[in-house]
Amino acid sequence: MADAASRLTALAQDLLGVPLPVRIRAWDGSEAGPPGAPVLVVRHRRALRRLLWKPGELGLARAWVAGELDADGDLYALLARIAALLWERGGDQRPVRPVRDPRLRAAARELVRLGGPWPPPPPPTEEIRGRTGRTHTRRRDRQAVSHHYDVGNDFYALVLGPSMVYSCACFTEGATLEQAQRAKLDLVCRKLALKEGDRLLDVGCGWGSMALHAAREYGATVVGVTLSTEQAAYARKRIAEEGLADRIEIRVQDYRDVRDGPYDAISSIGMAEHVGTERYQEYADDLYALLRPGGRLLNHQIARRPERDESAYRLDPFIDAYVFPDGELAPLGRTTSALERAGFEVRDTEALREHYALTLRHWVARLEAHWPEAVRLTSPGRARVWRLYMAAAALAFERHQIGVNQILAVRTGPDGHSGLPLRPRVWNETPADGS
Template identity: 50%
Template sequence: MTATMNPTQVLIADALTAVTPAGLPFRFTAYDGSSAGPEDSAVHMHLANERGLSYILTAPGDLGLVRAYVAGDLEIEGSHPANPYELMRLMLRQLSFQRPTPAEALRIVRGLGWNHLKPPPPPPQEHLPRWRRTFEGLRHSKTRDRAAIQHHYDVSNTFYEWVLGPSMAYTCAVYPSADATLEQAQAEKFDLVARKLDLRPGMRLLDVGCGWGGMVRHAAREYGVQALGVTLSSEQAAWARAAIERDGLGGLAEVRFGDYRDIAEREFDAISSIGLTEHIGVRNYPAYFGFLLDRLKPGGRLLNHSITRHDNRLRPTGAFIDRYIFPDGELTGSGRIITEMQDTGFEVRHSENLREHYAKTLAAWSDNLQAHWDEAVEEVGLATAKVWGLYLAACRVGFERNEVQLHQVLAVKLHPDSTSDFPLRPTWLS
């Protein structure tokens, strides 16, 4: 093979090993016949064609790899596409890239072929880059937020039923024991929120970003609370309304399709925000928490449940998550969230990190997707199903590695005399 090679030609596997000096933790092969990595690895990645190489060269990092994988140009053996956890674990824990020098990069690109620097069209599942979303309005305007939410949540209610299970809860569960089922853990999550909010019959609860109405229905059914939920996803709202009707909770529970900023009612006894903060933008925290404070009566509690970073440094969201999963999503640490809540006027009373619980939740969702893989592919298509498998597995590794966390922060709107209506010790732990 080398006898007929152009002297300047570079084999794909050689190019890969040049930027991974510590070696590959999995087997890699390419369409040019080259290979690298341990031959006995249980995980095998194969680059099938030139388009895949163009994806990788024109979008270095996770975006190019994802494009090639979603398009079918990068194949993975040794793990199910619904749950490529082992590959993600190896890549995120053991694989390290080293940026080549300009001269080395030039040599590699020249050897692989200049024609591969023409980017192929991205897969249709990919959202526009952040800077090109201006046609949807300014970032975190009502119009653009609605478009971002619908990109992710209006995939298919049937698809979400297969992945999330009967609870239709798309946030971190709380496992009361290591062997608890996903449904038991999601019920415990809603009940923990209710206990932290000290819900009692006759109270009024506002649940912003209510999803499929799980918290609204739990509060109404288990605590006799008058619960109002709001979501920007029309699909979620339709499903939630049907579930409320099915459960006979119409007299207590309501879900609206709309923006939480359009809620006119005030004097709520409690507010729950479960998985919304990630979508509103860090710069909008003052307005967000100010709005929620304004909707509470004195003594009313807020429970903010959201994904957080392990530190409070601002950094851009990765291209894969921003383009394929949560357009315009943004994370920060619990310290920034607590600071913004305090500066708005809330008194923060309790914070809890549920990082390990989210890793277990994601593993359960991956298992559900794998169990319903054929139906999921038929419902949303192979490419979208593969995106979800990759996303769930990568996020699971992220929580296991403490790159991301999940914090519940409990706060109260004080009375004018600074009383809080809190007992001397927490009651939600008993």
Template identity: 50%
Template sequence: MNVAQRLTDLVGPLLGGDLPVRVRGWDGSEAGPEDAPLLHVTSRRALRRLLWEPNELGLAQAYVTGELDVPGGADELAEGLRRVWRHARASEAGPVGLSLSAKFNAARLALRLGAVGRRLPAPASQATVSGALHSRARDRAVIAHHYDLSNEFYSLILDESMAYSSGYFPADDTTLEQAQTAKLDLICRKLGLQPGMRLLDVGCGWGSLSLHAAEFFGVQVLGVTISAQQHDFITKRIAERNLGDRVEVRVQDYRAVRERPFDAVSSIEMGEHVGLENYPVYANALFSHLKPTGRLLLQQMSRRSDAAPGGGPFIEAYIAPDMHMRPLSGTLGFLEQAGFEVREVQSLREHYVRTVQCWLDTFESHYDQAVAMVGEEVARVWRLYLVGGALSFEEGRMGVDQILAVRPSAIGESDIPATPQWFTAVVR
């Protein structure tokens, strides 16, 4: 029995025609274009899993467990996904899923291939969270799932700054490290930071912006994170750079910060995690911490209006449970409702494509180390995440923007130049 041909005959019509990838079955048979990326169905379990989850989540589960494999690695995985998405769009096929008749055909094929059985348990790497949505306890658990794999693991992906957000590439030959420095400079100049000012860095990550603002712009910084691993990392870097008199970092929820007012507030790719219903609370908190004429720099991911708010079933199950992205217009509306005057929006979507590709290249060069550190399954989760993320930005399903806003004074003053000149990045 030619397993590969039977699988392509079943799946091809769902995507509007012949599969744009080559398929190898667990019996060694192959079908599909000779020059296309190769998808290896290594186990009957993949088909059983897809019978129960005939969607993106089922595919992801099969991939991270190795029941589906792409032997060519990240580059071939990216090209395979790219071809499938383009093929589906060109044929106007809907999202991956099965009609009633297709389910019947799939079940009949699975029975003939010996793949029928009870639902398989979710892979161990799939997140399990409980409690009230966006309660402080649940938010801590979600952040721990994503960020507390270990600082050593993230060092296999990120550059020396440990900046886990889009860089800013002012030239074609800009390196990732230069792009992250350019991004930090751009943020600090948009905020108008001067020696002696006070900056609140909400969701400070591994501290790249907090440390940069203190070291190169002379400001006093309070950074807050709810990741214990990140807090430990920043604390060590503060000591290494002798910045203890200028930077304080806490394990603290943004809703618990009591100090005010600050001259400036930053929040870099953290707003995606606060949730839709909590976003007014978040926006009001950012506003309340600022003095009149104080500036906010918010760097945040967005989504196309027809894209999944959480990034899709795979992202929501494996990477960032409870994440909620919205179209840019929705975020601007929340900020204006909180009292902010939105002054500028700069898209960094193409910059994120380059950033994630750099992360992926670094990760692939350390792949064996990642497997030794976190296991094959988690390493495959991150390969799929980085590949899929780069494609989402490349194809415009997701975006990222820097939003500069100000808390105007009672008489409408902003203290922002009418023609600011901060778009020319400084590469240190």
């Protein structure tokens, strides 16, 4: 097994048909690849067995979560080189095709020799398993939400910071993460034109930050719904500590089971990604029915770029197995079309793509700065899932592979009255903090 790094480098170049743009450091201490390039560390040959039995992204992800693959130095630089190699050559975002010649068989034999002929290692325990039946039933959605969110409020507080807002912030020059998250919450409230006594439904309320801001700063009466018991307990504690229990109710409830409308406004911030394509029209119809005539919806949602052939779209295997089980991203046009079919008038769409990249970089920095504590609060594998997921997502936003948008929609009255001002985006002129 001498000089495993050189053998791995030659193997990768044979399979990909191009020079490898990263250095490899292997389990035997050897290194190979371009001098000064980002370093991919292969800590154990077991990583190669994972790739033999599960080629592609899921095999790589399992090796990363298990600690068999790692980055030495700047993770963003390493991921950028790998992304450019696999997904972005010539502007094509699909993986490159391996070289199809007799070298493939020789490469496969070499991979077996390097990785060993033993059976595949079991997936890391952080991978969700045992999913059965149709996606996006109430039971399966509860399982998916619990997998992602019920991993410990202390862990989320470490990553997200005091705001406990798990969605894209809105930055201005020099703003801290806390200031940018407050600005986002305030922007949502102003777009919804909240005022004293308004009833707000916060769908996917998380740890209660939006509900608290709307009640404290705008005098709204808020119902927040979440499927996460840990989120609900944390939100109720915050609400009690601020003395706002008379204005805010937090429920562990599926949005499909909310029946106490009408509401004056609905906020859905980072929740619609969990709904699923087959349920999205139902989601739009349900929210429309819960609003009074003249009521507003603010839908804040990550969007993917549309495929030329939408039938070719597949869930990302790493995200589906480790991060957001059953989560699906829709193109912006599909979302607005569903809202319009439900009866909404879409009045404004604002793209915040660059803001989410900045938000994610802040979260990664917090995670890396508190790494031993993050591992203690969850597990080494879970912390590694989050580091990889957030860093890769930051690059995806920066490179316009995905985006995030706020859509303001209104349920107009019978006479077509929207209640919106004639001048668009007046909400950008009067932030609550006076800045």
